[in-house]
Amino acid sequence: MDVQIIEHPLAAERLTAMRDERSDSPRFRAALHELTTMLVYEATRDVAVTEYEIRTPVAPAKGFRLGNPPVLVPVLRAGLGMADSAQAMIPDATMGFVGLARDEETHQPYPYMESLPDDLSGRHVIVLDPMVATGGSLLRCCQMIAERGCTDISLICVLAAPEGIEALQASGLDMRMTTAAVDPGLNEKAYIVPGLGDAGDRQFGAYRRF
Ligand SMILES: O=P(O)(O)OC[C@H]1O[C@H](OP(=O)(O)OP(=O)(O)O)[C@H](O)[C@@H]1O
Ligand SMILES: O=c1cc[nH]c(=O)[nH]1
Ligand SMILES: [Mg+2]
Numbered sequence: 001m002d003v004q005i006i007e008h009p010l011a012a013e014r015l016t017a018m019r020d021e022r023s024d025s026p027r028f029r030a031a032l033h034e035l036t037t038m039l040v041y042e043a044t045r046d047v048a049v050t051e052y053e054i055r056t057p058v059a060p061a062k063g064f065r066l067g068n069p070p071v072l073v074p075v076l077r078a079g080l081g082m083a084d085s086a087q088a089m090i091p092d093a094t095m096g097f098v099g100l101a102r103d104e105e106t107h108q109p110y111p112y113m114e115s116l117p118d119d120l121s122g123r124h125v126i127v128l129d130p131m132v133a134t135g136g137s138l139l140r141c142c143q144m145i146a147e148r149g150c151t152d153i154s155l156i157c158v159l160a161a162p163e164g165i166e167a168l169q170a171s172g173l174d175m176r177m178t179t180a181a182v183d184p185g186l187n188e189k190a191y192i193v194p195g196l197g198d199a200g201d202r203q204f205g206a207y208r209r210f
C-alpha cells in the first residue's frame with residue numbers, strides 16, 4: 001500500500017490545533033474541515049480527467065472535468081467531519097456511509113450502518129476517517145467496499161499508527177493512503193500516541209453508544 005504523508009506548514013498548523021487538548025469542539029472541527037481540503041487536494045492529484053472544449057470570452061480553450069467522479073465514504077462518526085469539505089472539493093462525487101464503533105474492551109469494530117451502492121465495480125471510492133489505530137475499522141470498511149466489486153480504494157486520514165498501516169497492508173487489498181502524519185504507536189487502550197484523543201468525541205461529544 002502506497003502511503004503519502006502530507007508535509008506542509010498549513011497542514012501542520014491544522015494538525016496541531018487538532019492535537020492540542022485545549023482546542024474545543026468548534027476549533028477541532030474547523031481544523032479538520034480545513035485539513036481535509038488539503039488532504040483531498042493531494043490525494044486526487046493523479047485522478048483521470050476528461051478534456052472538453054469551452055470558450056473563454058476571448059477564444060476557444062481546453063476544459064477539464066473528472067473522468068470518473070469518486071464515491072466518498074465517510075466512516076461514522078469521526079469521518080462525518082470530513083464529508084462536507086471533501087464534497088465541496090469534488091462536487092460531482094456521490095456519497096455512501098459506513099457506521100463503525102470500536103469496542104472499548106476488544107478494540108474490534110462493531111458495524112451499525114452500511115449504506116453503500118450495491119455495485120461499486122469500476123468506481124473510485126475515497127474512504128474518509130481521521131484515525132487509523134489498529135486498522136480494524138478501516139479494514140472492515142474496505143472489505144465492505146471490495147465485496148461490492150471495487151478495486152480502486154483511496155484512504156484519506158489525519159493520523160495513522162504503524163500497526164494500522166501494517167494491518168491494512170497485510171490484508172492484500174489494493175489501496176493507497178493519504179495522511180497528515182504517522183505517529184509512533186498505540187497505547188494499551190489502542191489509542192494513537194501522542195495522537196489527538198478520540199476524534200469522534202472531540203467533534204461530537206463523549207457518550208456511550210452501545
Ligand atoms: O483503527 P481502529 O483501531 O479500528 O480505530 C480507529 C477507529 O476509531 C475511531 O472511531 P470510533 O470507533 O471511536 O467511533 P466514533 O467515530 O463514533 O467515535 C476512528 O474514527 C476509527 O474509525
Ligand atoms: O487514537 C485513537 C484511536 C482510535 N480512535 C480515535 O478516535 N483515536
Ligand atoms: Mg470514537
